[in-house]
Amino acid sequence: MNLYFTPSVTKQLRNAAFILALCTVASCQPAETEQQEQAPEVTEAPAQTAAVAAEKRPAPEFFVIPENMLKKRVWICEDGVSDIFHVQHDCPVLIECRGKGTFRNLVLPRAIEDYGRYNCQVCSKDLDMIFDKDAVREMNR
Incomplete structure (x- = not known):
């Protein structure tokens, strides 16, 4: 039994695959916007760490080493x-x-x-x- 697809069936399968690909791309879109919304929160953390580093104690003014x-x-x-x-x-x-x-x-x-x-x-x-x-x-x- 040999299966031969006619040009109209081949065109329908190609269209179905194209629609499936578009749906897949569209379903991934909200996940990217969530990551973009979270990105500012991540960039604030290093700024806070830099502020903590800037608050380091000053060097000791007095010390006597035996x-x-x-x-x-x-x-x-x-x-x-x-x-x-x-x-x-x-x-x-x-x-x-x-x-x-x-x-x-x-x-x-x-x-x-x-x-x-x-x-x-x-x-x-x-x-x-x-x-x-x-x-x-x-x-x-």
Whole structure:
């Protein structure tokens, strides 16, 4: 049994396929407008993040590093938001930086002077005395 389509049947099938294609395109149209309406909301989020980054604490004005800590190495996260240094490389706060910025390992004076960093309250709470103006310090002569 051989099936042969006449030109009129072929034309009807072609028209049906064309109508089906138009319906498919038309049904996809509202989804694109929903995405366009949501786009402004997405663009506002980076602006808010930039505002948070701009509100970073100013660099410490006062600090005293004991002589035995001048060569101490610390970790920082360069992500534009963080303003603390870490004594431990596996500090939970530092690990949160993974994927958001880069890690740097440098000496303590450079972290404070050049990068304006404060000590982490999780891994280096004992270094609070560096920034304490009222602390009593022993003078070496």
